[in-house]
Amino acid sequence: MSHSDNFFEEVYKNADKDNLVSIPWANLVANVHLVSYLNVKDDMTYGRALVIGCGLGDDADALAKMGYEVDAIDISQTAINMAKERFPTASIDFRVEDIFKLPEFMFGVYDFVFESRTIQSLDPKFRDELIKTISDLVAKDGELLLHANIQDDHENYGGPPWPLYRRELSGFEKHGLKVHQKNEAMITKPVAPYDAVVHYKKQL
Numbered sequence: 001m002s003h004s005d006n007f008f009e010e011v012y013k014n015a016d017k018d019n020l021v022s023i024p025w026a027n028l029v030a031n032v033h034l035v036s037y038l039n040v041k042d043d044m045t046y047g048r049a050l051v052i053g054c055g056l057g058d059d060a061d062a063l064a065k066m067g068y069e070v071d072a073i074d075i076s077q078t079a080i081n082m083a084k085e086r087f088p089t090a091s092i093d094f095r096v097e098d099i100f101k102l103p104e105f106m107f108g109v110y111d112f113v114f115e116s117r118t119i120q121s122l123d124p125k126f127r128d129e130l131i132k133t134i135s136d137l138v139a140k141d142g143e144l145l146l147h148a149n150i151q152d153d154h155e156n157y158g159g160p161p162w163p164l165y166r167r168e169l170s171g172f173e174k175h176g177l178k179v180h181q182k183n184e185a186m187i188t189k190p191v192a193p194y195d196a197v198v199h200y201k202k203q204l
Ligand SMILES: C[S@@+](CC[C@H](N)C(=O)[O-])C[C@H]1O[C@@H](n2cnc3c(N)ncnc32)[C@H](O)[C@@H]1O
Pocket: 003, 004, 008, 009, 025, 026, 052, 053, 054, 055, 056, 073, 074, 075, 076, 079, 097, 098, 099, 100, 115, 116, 117, 118, 121, 122
C-alpha cells in the first residue's frame, strides 16, 4: 500500500481540466512565500533545487526562471504530466517519485529544497520519517524553505490535512538544519490556526 493510497492521483485525474483551480490546493501561480524568498535572496548563487510535491509545477517554474536547475517530484503521474505540459522547460526535471522511496542519488545534493504542504497532507505517523528524509535531501550549506500550516502543541485540529505541531518545526534541527528565519501568520481557514514559513540552513 502506498503511503498516500492513490488519493492524490485520483484528485488530479478527476480534476476539471478547464478549471484546474478546482483542485483544492492549486492556484496556478507560484507560492507567495517562495516568491518573497526569491525576491530578497541576497546572493546570486542558483545551484540545484528540489520541489517536493510539486503538483502542477508553478513553484518549479519560478525557481527555474531564477536560474536554478530544478528537480520537481510528485507521486501523481497525472500531476507530473500536467506540469510538463504547462512548463516544457529544459531546466526542470519533472518526475514521478514517492518521497518515501527516493533513490540514493538524490540525497545531500540540493542547494535549495522547497516543501509546501506535502508533509501535512500525509498521515502524521510518517512525520518523523518525512522530516528526516527532507532534511537529508539538503546539501551541506544548502537551504530548506518550509511552508506549512501549524498548530500549538496542545491543540488537535485533526485532518486531513494534519497541521504540523509547533514543536515539529524544530525536528529538522536534529538533522543538521538550523532555523535562519521564521514567520507565521494567523489564518482564517479552519485547516489550522497559523500559516508558517521557516527558512532553514544546513550546518553540519
Ligand atoms: C496538498 S498538495 C500541495 C501541493 C503544492 N506543494 C502546494 O503547496 O500547493 C500535496 C502534494 O504532494 C503530493 N504527494 C503526496 N504524497 C506524495 C508522496 N508520497 N511523494 C511525493 N509527492 C506526494 C501530492 O500529489 C500533491 O501534489
